[in-house]
Amino acid sequence: MGRVAQEQQIGFKREGLEEQEKRLRERMSRVRHKVAVISGKGGVGKTMVTVNLAVAFAKKSTPGKVGILDADIHGPCVPRMLGMKGGILRISPMGAFPATGPLGIKVVSIDFLLPSQETPVIWRGPLKMSAIRQFLSDVTWGDLDLLLIDLPPGTGDEALSVMQLLPEMDGVVIVTIPSEASQDVVRKVVMFARELNIPIIGLVENMSGLICPNCGTRIDVFKKGGGETMSRELGVDFLGKIPLDPRICEASDEGVPFVINQEDSPAAKSFAEIAEKVWRFLSEKGNVAMKTRTEHILGIDKNGLSQAADNKEVDA
Ligand SMILES: Nc1ncnc2c1ncn2[C@@H]1O[C@H](COP(=O)(O)OP(=O)(O)O)[C@@H](O)[C@H]1O
Numbered sequence: 001m002g003r004v005a006q007e008q009q010i011g012f013k014r015e016g017l018e019e020q021e022k023r024l025r026e027r028m029s030r031v032r033h034k035v036a037v038i039s040g041k042g043g044v045g046k047t048m049v050t051v052n053l054a055v056a057f058a059k060k061s062t063p064g065k066v067g068i069l070d071a072d073i074h075g076p077c078v079p080r081m082l083g084m085k086g087g088i089l090r091i092s093p094m095g096a097f098p099a100t101g102p103l104g105i106k107v108v109s110i111d112f113l114l115p116s117q118e119t120p121v122i123w124r125g126p127l128k129m130s131a132i133r134q135f136l137s138d139v140t141w142g143d144l145d146l147l148l149i150d151l152p153p154g155t156g157d158e159a160l161s162v163m164q165l166l167p168e169m170d171g172v173v174i175v176t177i178p179s180e181a182s183q184d185v186v187r188k189v190v191m192f193a194r195e196l197n198i199p200i201i202g203l204v205e206n207m208s209g210l211i212c213p214n215c216g217t218r219i220d221v222f223k224k225g226g227g228e229t230m231s232r233e234l235g236v237d238f239l240g241k242i243p244l245d246p247r248i249c250e251a252s253d254e255g256v257p258f259v260i261n262q263e264d265s266p267a268a269k270s271f272a273e274i275a276e277k278v279w280r281f282l283s284e285k286g287n288v289a290m291k292t293r294t295e296h297i298l299g300i301d302k303n304g305l306s307q308a309a310d311n312k313e314v315d316a
């Protein structure tokens with residue numbers, strides 16, 4: 001689908017990049033903290049970590065002060081995990097309004113704009129960057145304490161777009177599972193964040209062992225301790241481990257984040273510690289000084305990373 005058709009469909013107006021950039025800066029200046037959740041591989045629990053972090057923060061904040069941008073354009077899962085399937089973004093002349101989820105969490109996802117559950121998004125990089133830019137500039141996010149950004153796996157177009165559009169990002173939370181295959185790709189993510197000068201808040205090891213519900217024996221399905229070893233080797237803070245727990249998967253499928261109603265489970269306790277560490281990182285940091293965008297983008301070019309083209313007419 002061409003870009004024009006898609007833009008008409010989602011109701012955003014076309015205009016100069018400069019104006020859009022200005023609005024993006026204005027809107028994002030009202031968001032106190034921005035944190036992206038990233039991983040080398042898919043299926044390791046990024047979205048699960050994002051939605052549960054959002055809930056953990058929303059519990060501490062005034063309603064409506066926590067937002068999630070689902071930047072996974074091809075596989076958006078935030079609406080499902082927050083029980084918001086079928087939600088919509090209301091469009092007004094002021095821009096689009098995020099959909100509201102549990103505890104007043106504001107959510108924007110491409111999923112809210114697709115005609116059906118089965119519709120795939122078949123877009124190349126520039127179109128994805130354009131969509132992410134619009135989600136930041138044309139959505140009336142309002143004053144937020146925290147915007148969490150759920151990324152697709154790896155260091156491709158979406159991750160690069162988010163980092164370029166938000167150089168003031170407070171930091172990234174990296175999610176991995178303990179296996180060696182996952183550790184290999186964690187190195188790439190750490191390098192990516194360092195190249196782009198984005199602070200690394202720390203590493204979460206998810207799917208870290210399974211306790212048999214019948215006999216209590218621990219089974220290390222994806223091996224043991226990989227996350228901690230990686231953290232040490234790479235000089236990145238270790239935020240904690242979340243065990244494999246079938247109730248987490250059920251909760252995600254049912255759209256009720258497990259920290260909401262499984263507060264006493266080992267996973268929820270461990271998650272509370274992780275959220276606390278992220279919270280401490282953000283409070284110690286306070287408001288960060290903005291790097292200039294020009295410097296930042298030049299930095300990307302210098303390092304030879306591909307820069308997604310921006311406002312060209314592209315058919316995907
Ligand atoms: N610790 C866990 N225990 C059980 N299921 C989990 C756990 N972490 C994630 N899941 C499930 O695994 C699947 C993949 O998680 P998801 O957050 O979508 O990964 P990603 O966003 O990295 O692709 C989801 O169905 C999710 O509910």
Ligand SMILES: [Mg+2]
Pocket residue numbers: 046047048072077150151152
């Ligand atoms: Mg995901």
